Amino acid sequence: MDPAPRHDSAAPDASTEQVLPPAPPSIHVRAAITWLAIFPLVAIGMMAAAPLMESWHPIFRAMTLTLVVVPTAVYLVLPRLFAVYGFLAKRRSTRLKLATMRPLAEAKEVAHG
Template sequence: METVPGTAVLTPAAPAPAAPPAVPSVHVRAIITWLAIFPLVALGMMASAPLTEGWHPVFKALTLTLVVVPTAVYLVVPRMMRAHASLAGRRGGRS
């Protein structure tokens, strides 16, 4: 196939890559994290109170955080971040 000088060959343009989702501000992330941690700590304190009644407060905090932190980091906060992203997307991306 020969090309004639001065003619352009048109090829279909590749679709533009999708923009990555906007990361919420540090303030929004702090609020979301607090909203995840506070209820977990409150429920954990009430649930563990009968079992840890005579324990030193440091050991109570240790056992509570051993449960609350992984639960928040791996389960609750990611779900809340997805929910926030979904809501922010519906409102036009404001976060």
């Protein structure tokens, strides 16, 4: 059984605009953000683990380093970097929207004034 349609007494005003979320980052932006997360972790990990793993075979060094770096990047660093990117993208789209609305408002004032 379908629920009864909901009728809100306060219909949205014609001047109210729906704010759309910014588009997801392009594949190039995602690649750059991923590199920004991985490179410092690998560099720090290599320097920190070098004394311990100096005598290890390079394959085991790489395996051990990636066992630490990949989960750290995926679960800790990348979500924070993408959140920062989302914040900046939202702020940029809001600024662009305001910048395009300002000349329209000024034109209306000139036409009415």
